[in-house]
Amino acid sequence: MSKSLEGRLAVVTGASRGIGYFTALALASEGAHVIACARTVGGLEELDDAIKADGNGSATLVPMDLADMGAIDRLGGSIFKRWGKLDIMVANAGVLGVVSPLAHLEAKVFEQVMTVNVTATWRLIRSLEPLLLQSDAGRGVLISSGVAHTCRPFWGAYAASKSAVEALGRTWAGETAHTPIKVTNFDPGRTRTAMRAQAAPAKIR
Amino acid sequence: MTLPHPSEVAAKIVPLTDPAYQESGRLFVFREDKLKDYRLPE
Numbered sequence: 001m002s003k004s005l006e007g008r009l010a011v012v013t014g015a016s017r018g019i020g021y022f023t024a025l026a027l028a029s030e031g032a033h034v035i036a037c038a039r040t041v042g043g044l045e046e047l048d049d050a051i052k053a054d055g056n057g058s059a060t061l062v063p064m065d066l067a068d069m070g071a072i073d074r075l076g077g078s079i080f081k082r083w084g085k086l087d088i089m090v091a092n093a094g095v096l097g098v099v100s101p102l103a104h105l106e107a108k109v110f111e112q113v114m115t116v117n118v119t120a121t122w123r124l125i126r127s128l129e130p131l132l133l134q135s136d137a138g139r140g141v142l143i144s145s146g147v148a149h150t151c152r153p154f155w156g157a158y159a160a161s162k163s164a165v166e167a168l169g170r171t172w173a174g175e176t177a178h179t180p181i182k183v184t185n186f187d188p189g190r191t192r193t194a195m196r197a198q199a200a201p202a203k204i205r
Numbered sequence: 206m207t208l209p210h211p212s213e214v215a216a217k218i219v220p221l222t223d224p225a226y227q228e229s230g231r232l233f234v235f236r237e238d239k240l241k242d243y244r245l246p247e
Contacts, residue, residue, distance in 0.1 A: 004223055022215035088222040137224035173230030182229040184221045189236040192208040
């Protein structure tokens with residue numbers, strides 16, 4: 001039976017665990033070839049094994065740090081050389097930083113959250129939009145968070161970064177309205193992930 | 206309260222990547238299983 005994403009090419013960042021891992025697996029299960037990006041090689045290899053065991057899609061593993069903007073640019077170049085287009089981009093990789101009053105946050109923590117969550121998302125858009133435009137149905141999904149709207153105390157860096165991610169998604173949707181590209185911001189809510197365990201260890205179940 | 210597993214979240218992301226999906230510039234809220242509109246510029 002044909003799968004809904006047969007022949008589609010998808011980039012998923014943060015694909016070694018959590019929502020990124022299972023999104024990559026689900027896309028592959030629908031027949032997509034997934035370019036799985038993450039820092040943790042072991043997690044990527046586990047994903048590759050799971051995709052092979054599922055027997056539908058396939059994967060290319062790209063160990064990379066989303067804080068490395070040059071690597072994001074090179075990713076776009078490599079995809080262009082090998083495939084000449086991209087159908088799906090799921091910008092999922094993100095870091096929580098530290099749950100702390102804004103006035104107590106270390107500058108390096110705030111800057112890291114902004115770099116990985118915001119600047120890398122913009123850089124992905126810049127690097128991959130030309131490839132998505134080569135698809136007949138380019139799709140972008142940017143993973144946000146409910147704190148982008150609730151601005152929960154002590155979650156300031158993360159909340160600000162996810163507000164910025166949503167602004168990127170909305171702006172990008174407007175800029176590509178005349179093209180086949182469709183962009184969706186996605187709020188997963190509280191989920192059983194390592195990030196949630198870091199933020200609220202007693203509440204992860 | 207049991208939090209949803211990431212595989213449940215992933216299952217809601219996949220349809221948003223389908224060529225047949227035609228919405229753009231909206232927010233999908235997993236807990237409400239709903240697409241929401243943003244306030245448009247005046």
